Amino acid sequence: STKIIMDSDPGIDDAAAITIALNHPDLDLQLITTVAGNVTVDKTTLNALKLTRFFNRDVPVAAGAPQPLIKPFEDAVRIHGVSGMPGYDFPSDLAQPLPEPAVLALRNQLMAETEPVTLIPTGAYTNVALLFKTYPEVLSHIKEIIAMGGALGKGNMTSAAEFNVFTDPHAAEIMYQSGVPITMVGLDVTMKALLTAATLDKLATLNRTGAMLYALFNHYHDGAKGGIPMHDVNTLFYLLHPEAFTTEKMWIDVQTDGPANGETVGDIRGAYHDGKTNANVCVDIDAAAFNDWFLKTVAAIK
Ligand code: BDR
Numbered sequence: 083s084t085k086i087i088m089d090s091d092p093g094i095d096d097a098a099a100i101t102i103a104l105n106h107p108d109l110d111l112q113l114i115t116t117v118a119g120n121v122t123v124d125k126t127t128l129n130a131l132k133l134t135r136f137f138n139r140d141v142p143v144a145a146g147a148p149q150p151l152i153k154p155f156e157d158a159v160r161i162h163g164v165s166g167m168p169g170y171d172f173p174s175d176l177a178q179p180l181p182e183p184a185v186l187a188l189r190n191q192l193m194a195e196t197e198p199v200t201l202i203p204t205g206a207y208t209n210v211a212l213l214f215k216t217y218p219e220v221l222s223h224i225k226e227i228i229a230m231g232g233a234l235g236k237g238n239m240t241s242a243a244e245f246n247v248f249t250d251p252h253a254a255e256i257m258y259q260s261g262v263p264i265t266m267v268g269l270d271v272t273m274k275a276l277l278t279a280a281t282l283d284k285l286a287t288l289n290r291t292g293a294m295l296y297a298l299f300n301h302y303h304d305g306a307k308g309g310i311p312m313h314d315v316n317t318l319f320y321l322l323h324p325e326a327f328t329t330e331k332m333w334i335d336v337q338t339d340g341p342a343n344g345e346t347v348g349d350i351r352g353a354y355h356d357g358k359t360n361a362n363v364c365v366d367i368d369a370a371a372f373n374d375w376f377l378k379t380v381a382a383i384k
C-alpha cells in the first residue's frame with residue numbers, strides 16, 4: 083500500500099477524502115495536518131480529530147497554519163457551514179492533536195520514513211510552503227504531491243481562481259516552484275466528477291460511514307447541475323486510478339496579485355517556459371467510474 087500524508091481543511095469534501103484515506107486497504111495514512119481554509123484551523127483540527135475518533139484510528143493529527151502567508155484569511159463557511167462538518171453528531175471524547183505544529187510534524191514524519199512519501203494537500207498550501215522554506219531537507223523525501231486546487235478553466239472563488247489557491251496564492255507559487263513532482267487535480271476535473279443523485283441515494287443506506295457522509299453532504303452548499311463535487315476525493319481517486327484521468331504536462335505559474343489573483347496559469351502552448359514543465363495537470367476524468375469507485379470504497383468501510 084502507498085504511504086500518504088493528508089494536509090487538509092475539513093470541510094465536507096475533505097472529510098470524505100480523510101474517510102477514504104483512513105480506511106482504504108491500498109493507502110497507509112501516516113499523518114493528518116490541518117490548515118485554515120474552509121473554516122479556522124482550530125475547527126479544521128477538531129474536525130480531523132472527529133474523523134479519527136469516528137473510525138477509532140490513532141493516526142496523528144497536527145494543527146497547522148492559522149492564516150495564509152501574506153493574504154488575509156477568508157473562510158468558506160457559506161459552503162461548509164460554521165463548524166466545517168455540519169449535520170452529523172460526532173462523539174465528543176476526542177484525542178488531542180500532536181504537541182508540535184504541523185510543519186514540524188511533517189518534517190519529522192518525512193525524515194523518519196525510509197521511502198519517499200506521497201503528500202496530498204486538499205486545503206490551501208500554507209503548511210507545504212512553510213515546510214519547504216523551513217526544512218528544505220524534506221524535499222527529497224517526498225515522492226510526489228497530488229494537490230487539489232487550481233483550474234485551467236474558470237475558478238470558483240473568482241472568475242480566475244479556485245478556492246485553495248485563492249486562499250494562499252503565495253504558498254501555491256512556492257509549492258509549484260519547489261521541483262517536487264506535482265499532479266494538479268483542479269476544477270477542470272472535479273467539476274466533472276459530480277456525485278449524482280443516484281449515488282447519494284445509495285450512500286444514505288449503505289452503512290454507518292455512508293450515513294455519516296450522507297448527513298454531511300446534506301449540509302454542503304457546493305453544487306452544480308447534475309450533482310455535488312467531491313473535489314478533494316479526486317486526489318485519492320487519481321492516486322489509485324490514474325487510468326480514469328487524462329493528464330497533460332505543462333508549467334504552472336500562480337498569479338499573486340490583481341484581478342487574476344490565485345489563478346493557476348498553465349503554459350499550455352509551452353511558449354512561455356520553452357516547453358519546460360513543473361506539473362502533471364488533470365484535464366479530464368471518467369465521472370461514472372468515479373461514482374462507482376466512491377460507492378464501492380465506502381461500502382467496504384466497516
Ligand atoms: C476546494 O475548496 C474547498 O472549499 C474544498 O474543500 C476543496 O478543497 C475546492 O475549490
Ligand code: CA
Nearest residue numbers: 093096204205
Ligand atoms: Ca479542502
